[in-house]
Amino acid sequence: MDVLEIKNLHKTLGNTEIIKGINFSINQGEIFGFLGPNGAGKTTTIRMIVGLIEPTNGEIKICGYDLSKNKEKALKNVGAVVESPELYRYLSGKENLMQIARIRGVSKREVEELIKLVGLENRMNDKISKYSLGMKQRLGLAAALIGNPKLLILDEPTNGLDPAGILEFREILKKASKEKKISVFISSHILSEIQNLCDKVAFINKGIIQSIEKMDNKGIYSEKDDIILKTNTPINIVLDIIKKLPYVIRSKVNGERITLLLEKDMTSKLVNKLVSKGVEISEVYKNKQDLEERYMELMNGGSFIE
Structure with missing residues (x-):
């Protein structure tokens, strides 16, 4: 109600x-x-x-x-x-x-x-x-x-x-x-x-x-999982595996890190898949947007009408 x-x-x-x-x-x-x-x-x-x-x-x-x-x-x-x-x-x-x-x-x-x-x-x-x-x-x-x-x-x-x-x-x-x-x-x-x-x-x-x-x-709660992944395996090999996974919406390389957007609650499945393919993962965590980031995004992104 x-x-x-x-x-x-x-x-x-x-x-x-x-x-x-x-x-x-x-x-x-x-x-x-x-x-x-x-x-x-x-x-x-x-x-x-x-x-x-x-x-x-x-x-x-x-x-x-x-x-x-x-x-x-x-x-x-x-x-x-x-x-x-x-x-x-x-x-x-x-x-x-x-x-x-x-x-x-x-x-x-x-x-x-x-x-x-x-x-x-x-x-x-x-x-x-x-x-x-x-x-x-x-x-x-x-x-x-x-x-x-x-x-x-x-x-x-x-x-x-x-x-x-x-x-x-x-x-x-x-x-x-x-x-x-x-x-x-x-x-x-x-x-x-x-x-x-x-x-x-x-x-x-x-x-x-x-x-x-x-x-x-x-x-901020998200309907998707925003993931940061660091690996000791060559990035091109990891990307070849990732691009075949249906629950990966997009991926982007940022220096030594890979930023991934996944379907909700698919992080553990991704990690298990990469490990089974021999990928050595050194770090993985959710990239959570806090309220300050969202506030500044809206304020500075031109969304508000002047």
Whole structure:
């Protein structure tokens, strides 16, 4: 089921088109990254999704409810931290959460569970004015999770955090998504944050989504195997063997290395075949494209419209 579905979304402010017909969807339990430079259109998109501004054209559906036609039911499924969390500084952390819980009809027990989830058990009776930025961000996350939303939206949630705070927030978010089966839409311009957190990422610049890529724990997921091979056997002999293999899509010699593009999961078969033919392999590994490489490829490759 698509928890969030965006179709042909446009937003024009004055004479300037900010968002230019974007399309994407987020599945249940998926952590979806929205990656782009400052001014790319990330926050404008989020403000439309949470109902703060209306689209010029297009459709937003949350858990099947059209936001323009059934706003209350659509947003009932959403928790969000857009920019800085809105908190009452003169109240304690727990008092802040209980205010929200009362409005949403949520039990004290659920609030206690969320406090534990974000790791603020020992500071919940302190006033917000005494909280560090990282603690405020964690409290904001707990507030957004009150009522068990199906979709959690975060806009630059680690801005201003130090490296330890970023790591801490990331692990809390992963835990929340896994335990509560929540879909997460996270907007950021920090590449490492997206690579270490997301299942899928959309690249946006100047209001256009250039590409949507699957992620795994090492980088961009590919439907093919990109392999680097080094051998002590003469390269021409190895190439004669390789060119006869049906699962080798292409090969290229780079100095002492051979770069190969194979059908998915055919690397071990290739190695076994070469060894059986007497090829002496000194090194073989997958050439995984990381998020930074893909980002720079899209940004510098002329794909984005000026």
